[in-house]
Amino acid sequence: MKLKSQINHVIKEAFIKAGIELEPMSVSEASKPEFGDFQFNGAMALSKKLSKKPRDIASQILENLDLTGILSKAEIAGPGFINLWLNPLWLAKECHDALHDDRLGIGLRDTPIKVVVDYSGPNMAKQMHVGHLRSTIIGDTLANLLTFLGDEVIRQNHIGDWGTQFGMLIAYLEEMHEDGNVSLKDLEQFYKDAKARFDADTHFSNKAREYVVKIQSGDKHCLQLWQKFIDISLGHCEEVYEKLDVKLTRNDVRAESFYNDDLSQVISILREQGMLEQSNGAQCVFLEGDEVPVIVQKGDGGYLYATTDLAALRYRAQKLGAKRISYVVDARQAEHFKQVFRVAKEAGFVGGDVLLEHVAFGTMMDKGGKPFKTRDGGTVKLIDLLDEAIVKAKETINNKEEYTQDKIDEIAKVIGIGAVKYADLSINRESNYIFNWDKMLSFEGNTSLYMQYGYARIQSIFRKHNAQIQGDIIIGDSVEHRLATMLLRFEDVLNRAAADASPNQITTYLYELVTLFMRFYEQNPILKTGVDEKTKMSRLQLSAFTAKTIKQGLEILGIKVVDKL
């Protein structure tokens, strides 16, 4: 239900009937219940253009407003706001229809586009750490969301598998030969050991440097070793993805190495375009207004990450045909992407109609506001963090005898992982995020457990009712009215969240929805004695609609629900 655009349509008709030829601005949700459900603020904005008093314009619109369909009431307030009330009968019918629709009445895009979402991007030389968490889950959410809305989403995992360090790593792997699985178990340690060996033994370090060249020139033996290393390392990542319940697979991997053959081409195209300039021995693109250039080739002939990113942009726009390319990457790389995007457009790698966006996010901090580290100052491995979340979640579960150990494990995983994801996704992605176990696993406030609790509560009602539900929805009081309106707003919220690539708009919505439902539930008995059948059926349907919306919303966030906590 595109609620706003439906109301906008009614306003537009009033404009036409009133003889106002300008395009009306969009309505917005009322800031308070007293001000109705929606409000139209366009009268003030038109005041100057029409050289009339805002209130006169407002009443002119009001006189021509159709109050027989979607809207039932409208009032002028303050300097010229028009407050709008939705028609309860219309609300009831729309809720009924949406509830019985597989997609909750949410339409697919009229003109779907191909979207590349680039996210996660772990480095194969190291184990995934907490720094990868945000990219992975924000990216996954964006991909889920756009897919749900009907876009053709291409997930891309731009893993770091190329560069000087891999010579050292595969040389060391070769030395350890047999059973790489065991020796690579702790990648961090493996890296440290290899580095120690590299620093201590010149024979080894020479070999490592040799191997770098050999991989890049396609030496079979070295490539085999490299491939083995990557496979094992990627296996570690997949373990994390599985635990995180993220949809990335091996098919989504387009590693840095994938673009290796395109790099020289990128340089030659830039040269043909006359964009290249030699500076201090390096090949650079100088952008107007920027002091620092984009370096695309080092003095020694080597390529850089900007080069690879340009090749990737070219591939995504030209080969994959993407019209929107979203990079879910740490905010600290804002400068880099701004430059690379500009170069890509100016060089014609990417057409002018393609939206390039850096979906930036802030750093994860500890309670004291310092970057998140282990006690001894090391990076926190992502897998350890997730395991801890599951252990902590287990402690919060009501330990009833009815649960088997397997069931508890299952619930703990859903709850624990969901809590980690929700806590992250629920804050504005651009600000730094303070990681706090207690807050994350609390049942109070805007947390995943509050949503889970709300959902479980509704499931409990249905377990108790356990019979057919039929009849109409009747909007009985103001709480039901607000709940119904909130439910129908879901599509607007999703579209907005998709346009802004901001998952926290979804969590904010879900929190408001569940809060409203809790109030409804406290005030309006459903199964208690004394509730007449029609009211009961109506309230059951509102509850069912709420539960479905919670489930769908959390699913987009990559969070599962459980029927019982």
Added chain:
RNA sequence: GCGCUUGUGGCUCAAUUGGAUAGAGCAUCAGACUUCGGAUCUGAGGGUUAGAGGUUCGAGUCCUCUCAGGCGUACCA
């Protein structure tokens, strides 16, 4: 130095992209239990939105300056 970015009750976050009296949760205080799951709900106190100007019908949001923090700043990614 230059550039980007952030600054909202004690704490953690919102604010429909310029709309009405800046909203929530935690914490504090006061209420509601013969519970459709109280892991809940109702209410109270707590703010010159870092500061100063400006733009206009209207500013937490836009512009300028100041203060404070974070990040980036040519051959790592």
